[in-house]
Amino acid sequence: MKYTEALERYQHKINSVSSEEMVLNLGPQHPSTHGVLRLELITDGEIVKEVIPHLGYLHRCFEKHAEALNYSQIIPFTDRMDYMASMNNNHAFVMGVEKMLGIEDKIPKRVEYIRVLVCELNRIASHLIAIGTYGIDIGAFTPFLWCFRDREHIMNMLEWTSGARMLYNYIWVGGLFYDVPVGFEERCVEFVKYFKPKMKELNELLTENQIFISRTANVGVLPLDVAINYGCSGPMLRGSGLKYDLRREDEYSVYPELDFEIPYAKGEIGTVGDCWNRYKVRIDEIAESLKIIEQCAIKLQHEHKRTPDFDPRALVPKKVVPKQQDFYCRAENPKGEIGFYFIADGKSDKPFRVKSRGPSFNNLSVISEISKGVLIADLVAIIGSIDIVLGEVDR
Amino acid sequence: MTFTEIKELLIQKFGPDSIEAEETQGLQPALVIKKDHIVEVCLMLRDNENTWFDFLSNLSGVDYGVEAQKFGVVYHLSSILKKHQLVLKVYQQNDRDEQNLPVFKSVTSVWKTADWHEREAFDLLGIYFEGHPDLRRILLPDDWEGYPLRKDYKTAEQYHNIKIDL
Numbered sequence: 072m073k074y075t076e077a078l079e080r081y082q083h084k085i086n087s088v089s090s091e092e093m094v095l096n097l098g099p100q101h102p103s104t105h106g107v108l109r110l111e112l113i114t115d116g117e118i119v120k121e122v123i124p125h126l127g128y129l130h131r132c133f134e135k136h137a138e139a140l141n142y143s144q145i146i147p148f149t150d151r152m153d154y155m156a157s158m159n160n161n162h163a164f165v166m167g168v169e170k171m172l173g174i175e176d177k178i179p180k181r182v183e184y185i186r187v188l189v190c191e192l193n194r195i196a197s198h199l200i201a202i203g204t205y206g207i208d209i210g211a212f213t214p215f216l217w218c219f220r221d222r223e224h225i226m227n228m229l230e231w232t233s234g235a236r237m238l239y240n241y242i243w244v245g246g247l248f249y250d251v252p253v254g255f256e257e258r259c260v261e262f263v264k265y266f267k268p269k270m271k272e273l274n275e276l277l278t279e280n281q282i283f284i285s286r287t288a289n290v291g292v293l294p295l296d297v298a299i300n301y302g303c304s305g306p307m308l309r310g311s312g313l314k315y316d317l318r319r320e321d322e323y324s325v326y327p328e329l330d331f332e333i334p335y336a337k338g339e340i341g342t343v344g345d346c347w348n349r350y351k352v353r354i355d356e357i358a359e360s361l362k363i364i365e366q367c368a369i370k371l372q373h374e375h376k377r378t379p380d381f382d383p384r385a386l387v388p389k390k391v392v393p394k395q396q397d398f399y400c401r402a403e404n405p406k407g408e409i410g411f412y413f414i415a416d417g418k419s420d421k422p423f424r425v426k427s428r429g430p431s432f433n434n435l436s437v438i439s440e441i442s443k444g445v446l447i448a449d450l451v452a453i454i455g456s457i458d459i460v461l462g463e464v465d466r
Numbered sequence: 467m468t469f470t471e472i473k474e475l476l477i478q479k480f481g482p483d484s485i486e487a488e489e490t491q492g493l494q495p496a497l498v499i500k501k502d503h504i505v506e507v508c509l510m511l512r513d514n515e516n517t518w519f520d521f522l523s524n525l526s527g528v529d530y531g532v533e534a535q536k537f538g539v540v541y542h543l544s545s546i547l548k549k550h551q552l553v554l555k556v557y558q559q560n561d562r563d564e565q566n567l568p569v570f571k572s573v574t575s576v577w578k579t580a581d582w583h584e585r586e587a588f589d590l591l592g593i594y595f596e597g598h599p600d601l602r603r604i605l606l607p608d609d610w611e612g613y614p615l616r617k618d619y620k621t622a623e624q625y626h627n628i629k630i631d632l
Contacts, residue, residue, distance in 0.1 A: 074594065077598075078603075078608055080600075081602060083516065084473050126605055127606060128602065130605045132614065135614055170493065171493070208548065295495045297578075300520075300577055300578045300579070302522055302578070302579030313544055377524055395491070396492035396493065397494070398492060398493055399523070399524060399542045400551070408523065410524050412524055412526050424526075424528055424529075426528075428524040433579055433582070434584065436578070436579070436581060436582045437578075440578075466605075
């Protein structure tokens with residue numbers, strides 16, 4: 072049968088491995104796969120000859136659910152895609168719906184600044200997880216504890232604003248769930264002041280650590296052309312040496328008004344495109360996010376101050392019914408380009424079809440390409456450096 | 467390059483028959499390409515130095531409903547160097563029989579991104595991609611029956627003797 076041909080070919084390959092080779096399952100219940108990812112390895116001793124990823128252990132039918140819910144009700148589902156950076160997912164989704172409605176220019180500046188502020192806080196939290204768990208993959212335990220300690224501050228701040236620790240449903244179509252609490256801006260400034268020296272400590276402990284460098288530099292080199300061809304984005308693409316960030320490329324929200332750099336790999340240690348460079352891009356991005364947070368906090372305290380009559384829900388539509396159209400909206404998530412493709416039929420408040428493009432899904436697809444012939448221990452280092460969230464790979 | 471310029475370039479290279487229609491009512495205009503031409507069109511758009519669409523942002527399979535009897539694939543192309551974007555679409559009529567899936571040509575040879583996206587479209591919508599190197603189900607188990615994102619999908623009552631509750 073034509074439709075099952077590929078399946079039979081795969082089964083034949085697994086069943087007919089030669090006697091010196093071994094089929095080894097890594098995951099789905101293995102801490103180094105960062106969730107329920109299963110990698111089927113064909114190994115020859117310690118050498119990985121082929122990696123066959125198996126996904127879907129966390130498939131929750133996001134796209135099917137989205138067809139039965141109205142636009143506002145889908146926002147909590149986007150939280151659960153990349154659950155390490157829910158704010159960024161909310162923002163991307165909401166931005167798409169607002170553009171379809173044609174209200175993106177009417178959103179008050181204060182709302183946009185709050186959105187960017189919480190997104191950047193969430194970006195730091197996501198990168199801290201990536202860095203901390205990457206340390207564990209390599210065998211360093213302390214950075215993990217330090218990262219979680221600092222991430223906890225961000226979680227507490229976002230809990231204070233939205234009421235939830237991880238899955239916020241905070242950014243709504245046309246506005247926000249609530250204004251930020253009184254004193255939030257000051258707390259952000261305080262956090263930046265607290266966090267900057269901690270990053271320096273972390274760099275001394277991990278980034279410049281010789282053991283860490285030996286394990287990650289020159290491992291899993293991803294050349295730029297391969298990265299682009301596989302649709303890698305975010306720190307994966309920048310780790311291969313390309314200065315490409317949708318926050319600057321598309322200039323959405325208030326990012327054009329903010330001053331920040333796009334970090335990309337320069338290959339100070341190892342080669343451009345290896346695990347260490349991908350990791351370093353995340354470290355640098357944290358510093359840039361801190362800059363954005365500082366600027367947003369100042370803007371929110373002065374130019375776009377809280378006023379008694381300010382209502383972040385003023386523009387939230389009672390019923391979201393976009394005109395008949397299809398629209399693809401993309402934004403920069405901590406992992407890369409997150410995109411939503413909407414088809415609206417113009418009659419109902421439910422989308423006809425929503426397809427989400429998860430950055431981790433595309434970043435992960437390159438794994439079999441870059442891990443041919445590496446050691447099993449290096450494969451663990453490569454998976455960690457990709458920074459996948461299975462909630463988004465499987466959706 | 468603007469949308470019209472790209473359209474003219476395609477007409478010049480592949481003749482007016484290669485473009486079936488254009489959809490310009492939305493915010494992002496789309497070109498409907500004749501489905502037999504899609505691989506050549508994509509390859510040309512990637513390699514031409516004026517278009518340079520080196521990045522496939524997204525590939526989505528779409529079921530246009532039971533009445534329309536139509537399936538489609540939507541390609542969102544983007545150029546890192548030239549900073550422009552383009553939407554391509556291909557359509558095909560199909561009677562929705564699970565033994566007779568809609569067939570499109572695979573663009574895996576142009577962008578490797580398409581590999582997993584096409585597997586996903588095959589898995590969830592039952593769109594068959596000719597020339598795909600490894601067209602297996604990706605999110606659902608290999609022995610799953612039916613294509614859940616189709617508009618007429620009926621949930622199975624059980625899977626391996628596990629009752630499926632809704």
